[in-house]
Amino acid sequence: MDAAKDLVVGIADIKVGKSPDSIRTSLGSCIAVCLYDSERKIGGMLHLMLAHVPADVSDENVKKAKFADTGIPELIRQLNRTYGVKPSDVTAKIFGGAKVLKNVMHNIGYDNEVAVREILKQNGIRIMVARTGGDKGYNIRFELENGKVKCQVFGEEPKEY
Amino acid sequence: MAKRILVVDDAPIIRLMVKDILQYNGYEVCGEGANGKEAVEKYKELKPDLVTLDIIMPEMDGIEALKEILAYDSAARVVMVTAIDQRESLIKAIRIGATDYIVKPFENERVISAVKKALSES
Amino acid sequence: MSDKVKLSRAVELISKLSIDKASQVFSKLIKSGARIELEKAYVADISEATAKIAADNNEVVGVYVDIVGDIPLKFLFYVDVPGSLVLSDLIMRRAVGTTKQLDELAKSAVQEIGNILASAVSNVFAADFQVSIKPTPPIVVHDYLGTVFEEYLMEVAVDKDEIMIIESTFFVVKDNIKSFMFILPVHGSEKILNYIVDPAGGGK
Secondary structure: OOOOOEEEOOOOEEEEEEOOOEEEEEEOOOEEEEEEEOOOOEEEEEEEOEOOOOOOOOHHHOOHHHEHHHHHHHHHHHHHHHHOOOHHHOEEEEEEOOOOOOOOOOOHHHHHHHHHHHHHHHOOOOEEEEEEOOOOOEEEEEEOOOOOEEEEEOOOOOEEO | OOOEEEEEOOOHHHHHHHHHHHHHOOOEEEEEEOOHHHHHHHHHHHOOOEEEEOOOOOOOOHHHHHHHHHHHOOOOOEEEEEOOOOHHHHHHHHHHOOOEEEEOOOOHHHHHHHHHHHOOOO | OOHHHHHHHHHHHHHHHHHHHHHHHHHHHHOOOEEEEEEEEEEEEHHHHHHHHHHOOOEEEEEEEEEEEOOOEEEEEEEEHHHHHHHHHHHHOOOOOOOOOOOHHHHHHHHHHHHHHHHHHHHHHHHHHOOOEEEOOOEEEEEEHHHHHHHHHHHHHOOOOEEEEEEEEEEEOOOOEEEEEEEEEOOOHHHHHHHHHOOOOOOO
């Protein structure tokens, strides 16, 4: 059996893996989309920054994982390419979307969540857990052994979802 | 009677430090402000003998507050206490009418000598 | 000389001057020797840079300062919580150990360090390169380091996948505290940085 990999995802990035790997990240206004195939114990995490690719930028020139509208399809594509997993095989858990900086007028985190929900729905993927919002950061660890996500919001006790 | 000083800075720690220095040297701190708007309001309310005034502050910066205080009272004594160590900023403040300009981090003695000079004490 | 090389030299020069000045001012503020342990300017992929930071995810007190003017920059200073308590005592000239919890005064200490160091960086530009830049009011945060760093990069990372980063680490020798300072040129600043180092050859 392969040694468990501890994968860390930065902003605008995707990591996929299989049991017993774990994938972790920390979040502010960004949202992490965790997709899991519970039968084959395979999963992936997308750490996205914003909801939509700006109108004046063509899709080819962006880091796909930066935006929900290009990132979610790209996560699905990587799971398919690496492990043969299809959208119908997975469910989703989403985290983050906080408003950490009080002086910023626009609630990017909220917009991100709205876009994520819409795009997952378009791809027929059910959201099992959504732990989002607030004004503090998130620390999450996605365990591919069982699909559970350990999530600790700053200042709160850690919880498992 | 002790001279009354209004201390204005957006950082509570700086207000506390300046207050400690002034009180230790026999001055009375009659009020505090956390931004330029409070500086002007409290100046009008308290009519202090002197104001210490930061430049970079939210709501209204120190240069705007300096202008408004001097428009209200052309004899106001205002000592700028700021981390901006730039010729342009210093000249602007002095031209508008600041009595002195102290750069952070400051030595306690610098604060006291600027206050004494502004209050025309020997 | 290619544009990329010119840019690197401009950023290297400016980063050295800024970091040197900031460390001097920091030492003066805390009345204790602060050694520069790290001083570098580099181009980083936004995902790799943030993954590296998120890997050791401590709790920190951080301060953001937007520097505005001719060469807009984004400034970040952060320190872990025990370090922030010590820095608060050093600034206040109190015995180290006096501040026992992260109260408003201790957060204010970190906020003011950010203000003073960001101002020091701005002052270098004004004095050495005759450009007009100054800081805006600092914003202090207490959160996971990964979160603090991610929010810091957000604006600059929106339309770029690789960003210029100026990074330094200050080590307060006597009290064994590490603190971290970052400067990011905001879009358009790189061209101007280019120009001010080599006005004859630079500027497009």
